[in-house]
Amino acid sequence: MSSTPLFTTPRPPPPLPLSTSTTHQSPTVDRLTFLIDKSKSINHLLQVHAVLLRHGLHHHPVLNFKLQRAYSSIGRLDYSLALFERTRNRNVFFWTSIVHGHAQRGLHDQALFYYAQMLIHDVEPNCFTFSSLLKSCPIEPGKALHSQTIRLGFDSDSYVRTGLVDVYARGGDLVSAQQLFDTMPEKSLVSLTAMITCYAKHGELDKARLLFEDMEDRDVVCWNAIIDGYAQNGMPNEALLLFRQMLAARVKPNEVTVLASLSACGQLGALESGRWLHSYIENNRIDINVRVGTALVDMYSKCGSLEDGRLVFDRIKDKDVVAWNSMIVGYAMHGFSRDALRLFREMCAVGHHPSDITFIALLSACSHAGLISEGWRFFYSMKDEYGIEPKIEHYGCMVNLLGRAGHLKEAYLLVKGMKIEPDPVLWGTLLGACRLHGNIALGEEIAEYLVGKNLANSGTYVLLSNIYAATGNWEGVARVRTLMKLGGVEKEPGCSSIEVNNMVHEFLAGDRRHPKSKEIYMMLEEINNWLRAHGHTPHTEIVLHDLGEREKEQSLEVHSEKLAIAFGLISTQPGSTIKIVKNLRVCLDCHAVTKLISKITGRKIVMRDRNRFHHFVNGSCSCGDYW
CATH class of the missing domain: 1.25.40 (Serine Threonine Protein Phosphatase 5, Tetratricopeptide repeat)
Structure with a gap:
């Protein structure tokens, strides 16, 4: 720490006027206190400080303390600290002020250091010391401070107790936070907010909402x-x-x-x-x-x-890597892969170092366009050029890229050779590729492995059921459904939403709950007539039930995205764009139907499914039927 004097300059700035009469009189302590409290800039404080030095008041305990705290409050912690180190007879208030100044700026280690120095100098902390220390304090040192508050009898103080609740809440210790909170005789706005944040972080939204609704202010x-x-x-x-x-x-x-x-x-x-x-x-x-x-x-x-x-x-000033990543991710999810790669090169050219998120976006962009060689190049460059160790998400992107392109063996070997343990999502990605390319043997092998290791989720069973259904193996489909029933596994229902007049409308397959359900199904019937007139053949092979051909067609006709599109057609102006959000991957039949609807109606339809965006215009999709 530098010992160079900060304030004993030979030519201090001119002093502020200290009274309405003559300035040669000695200023009063009250007047100087008022000026310190009202100072909002470093120049004003330096002028007052110069007056203190000129009149020998720089060691006055009240003025010294006020000045130290004022420097800290305007962000000049260095000035505050330099003044603190020159202070004689530092009591608990001086120590607490310097602890508070560091804690307010998230300098936890330094705040704890000065607290330790305070104890070494035999200065006993007070409740304000602890409430300052606990601000944004990590949970482990927070636990130690909790013990000390109990020993010194400050744990019942409302500010200290609120600080402790906040420490445990931010640290993820819901049980400890709740125990402290429940024993508070009076719950402050800060403690209530800390507890709401803690419940929300743990997904306990009902408890968070209950506290929120009971708050008066x-x-x-x-x-x-x-x-x-x-x-x-x-x-x-x-x-x-x-x-x-x-x-x-x-x-x-x-x-x-x-x-x-x-x-x-x-x-x-x-x-x-x-x-x-x-x-x-x-x-x-x-x-x-x-x-x-x-x-x-x-x-x-x-x-x-x-x-x-x-x-x-383009209007963001001083873009950081997160801003660049957001735009690269945007291009990738819309399937504009070359734009994503071009923007990456621009980012590197202006001197930004890519992050692990950057490479997830780039590998995703390669996956949407089948750019295998570019994908491998990015994957290897992560560690070789940028020192970034690939994570499970990067392996998942590579498996998706290889699997969708039909390189199943290469994808399988990549998974088997991973240094980290593959998760069910990664195996599910490979299983989806097996379904896409009809590799039943590998699909069954992966599914059996996941079931045997108790790693299977609803997606695993649905994909395996898809593989069996595609080959007409209804016995296999029935076996998978039995396994799902025995394991209490439920398939995630397909849900599509559309926003009209600032209101979001959601639809499930076969949904009839909407107030305009009658009009929606009339529109759906009209759409079916259009499709038949244009020679559309329903892709009944994707239906996962052993039904007759007509029943399969009827099942496809009421998929959630078709209901959403029908509602969009009757609720928006002709020629306007329809935007749909689907929680699952759009099926083959809905994709083909949406292309035809865009051609017949002259409407642009933008659909976001679980994997990417599809822009349907005049009978074509931006994905090039590669999704």
């Missing part, structure tokens, strides 16, 4: 905790509903609010809501910094408007 931090909780736990509709309630309650959103709400819009594919939120951000002068800009790019990409995403991306 809610600030923006509390609203952010519950909105982000729903967004992060896959309940974006509820997150956006809460955001609207927050606005109705006249609580002004901040950056954290809009980040969570943009995430929810992206999950839903709710472009209209996302555009409204973008306008709200601009109209309410919320700074579109790199974090908000990146969230907007991500939202627009996921909502199917890559053009809007690129416009935002």
